Amino acid sequence: MDSAAFRQAALALLGPKGFLTAPEELSPSLTDWRGLYHGKACGLALPASTAEAAALVKLTAEFGIPVVPQGGNTGLSGAATPDMSGDAVIVNMRRMNRIRALDTANDTILVEAGCILSAIQEAAAAADRLFPLSLTAEGSCQIGGNLATNAGGINVLKFGNARALTLGLEVVLPDGSVLDALTTLHKDNSGYDLKQLFIGAEGTLGLITAATLKLFPAFKARSTALVALSDLAQAPVLLGRCRAATADQLISFELLPRFGLELAQKHFGLRQPLEQLPAWALLIEAATPSADFDIALALERALGEALEAGEIGDGLLAESESQRGDLWRLREGIVNAQPREGVCHKHDIAVPVAGIPAFVADAGAALARDYPAARLLCFGHVGDGNLHFNLLQPAGGDGAPFQSLAPAINQLVHDHVAAHKGSISAEHGIGQLRRTELRRLKSPVALQTMRAIKAALDPQGRFNPGKVL
Structure with a gap:
């Protein structure tokens, strides 16, 4: 591997706008979005066409240079961060944006x-x-x-x-x-x-x-509601009711816990639209491309029936785009408040929708037993089975000791995920963050097949080394 010769060849191929090596130019690409992973690189390549990208990759093969593809660097599992060797070239496609x-x-x-x-x-x-x-x-x-x-x-x-x-x-x-x-x-x-x-x-x-x-x-109309669940067990029931009533035009079904709503209020001053904060709330949105289908009426009827059936308590329907925006800011506030509370062990998991109440009860009880001072923040895309099942450090505590508990906490949560026939990564990927757990929980045949595909396409193992497998 001759990094100096590669840098010279890459600069000749891509030009000074297409191949960057100055520390201040590389720095933003060397740390992941959450600040968990840090690396080094021999350069940042910015090809402007497919031909340039192909020629660049041929150069990396010739010189034996590892390649780390990177997009907007907004990932949550460290998949786009190079290792500390400094051997890899980061390839970003931002000049190919047509x-x-x-x-x-x-x-x-x-x-x-x-x-x-x-x-x-x-x-x-x-x-x-x-x-x-x-x-x-x-x-x-x-x-x-x-x-x-x-x-x-x-x-x-x-x-x-x-x-x-x-x-x-x-x-x-x-x-x-x-x-x-x-x-x-x-x-x-x-x-x-x-x-x-x-x-x-x-x-x-x-x-x-x-x-x-x-x-x-394109959508012609949409309707958005925030409702208090009488019990988490009612979420799958309400999901089916709303999908049927809206002719399957439901697009979002988001779980918001009381703790999350409190954090959104604490850090961003967001007003709580319900009279009392429920243990669990749902942010529900339906939308239709039809100008003739009254989507608001359909959702309102479904929620009225749910109220009569005891599935929900308090609730409201957004009456304006401004109100709709306020409801969604509550959801965003839960996400954005987490870093302000210190160390947070994040779990991007999925279980079958019908099994969500049992999983939350089982895994929540286990965390409360083993880490009684830590704070569970469970929210997310409950309509498709994807929960962000996160554990925040004890309030006012020292984050360093809690950070060191990551392997044990992850194993506990993921064991419960496996017991409920779920996935340890619903949408954030494996990257560096979940490699050990993937090896532990993925079936040996599945891992063998993945390695065979990797070996067939990338026999030198140069593409994003140390990620996934």
Whole structure:
């Protein structure tokens, strides 16, 4: 490995705007979003075309340089941070940010990997279409990173995650060859669905350079409600009721705990719209592309029936876009308040929707038994089974001792996840954070198959080393 020769060749290929080595230029890319992981790199490559990306990867193969693909660097599992060796080159696609085509007849949009997610949403909206992938970091995350991590977000209940929204990919393979699978077809059964190998692979199998994505009719109306649950066990029941009443136009079904609402109020002064803070609340949103379907009336009827059945207590329907924004700010406030409370052990887990109440009871009791001073913050996308099951350090305590408990806390939570037939990573990925737990809990046959795919596509193990496997 000759890093100096590689840097010289990469600079000649990409130019001074396309290959950066100054410490101040590299620094933002060397730490993950949460500040848990830090690394070094021999350079930051910014290819401006697929041809440049392919030529760059060929150079890395020639010189034996590891490659760390990185999008907006908003990930939560350390998948885009290089190790401390300084050998790797970080490849960021931000100069490849064009929307190549938008087809309203076919309801597709073809974008380069460096496109910011919100820019894709805006382009779709300008054509009276919807691209439904939506998450907190949408103003800075890149679609290539969204695909590499199979991002989820708040609309998965209706539209699925990134994998479900993708028709085709263009990928530079570790040898520098380009896999052109940028189909715009909605039906293509001609062999293996190769794009699915790279979606969710976290950059370990190749470098995504472009994608064909699905579009949907734009929403004409939406209705948003906040309701107090009488008991967490009623959440799956209410979910089914609301989906049926709205003709399956439910797009979000978010669990908000009392502790989370208290944190949003404490740190951001957010007003609580319900008279009393419930143990559990649900933020529910339905939306329709039909101007003739009264979605607000449908949701109101469903909640009225739920009230009569004793499934919910207090509640309200947003009567304006401003009120709707206030409700969603409560949800965002829960997320943003966590760093202000000190060390937080985050668990991005999924269990079958019907099993959520039992999982929360079982895992919550185990945490209370073993860590009685710690504070459980359980919230998230309960409609699709994805919970952010987080444990915050004791109030006023020292974060360092609590940080050291991460392996034991993670194992306890993940053992309960496994017992309830769930997943230890619903949408944030494995990265560096969950490698040990993946090896511990994934079936040996599944791990063997994953390693075989990795060996076939990246025999030198240069692409995002130390991540996932």
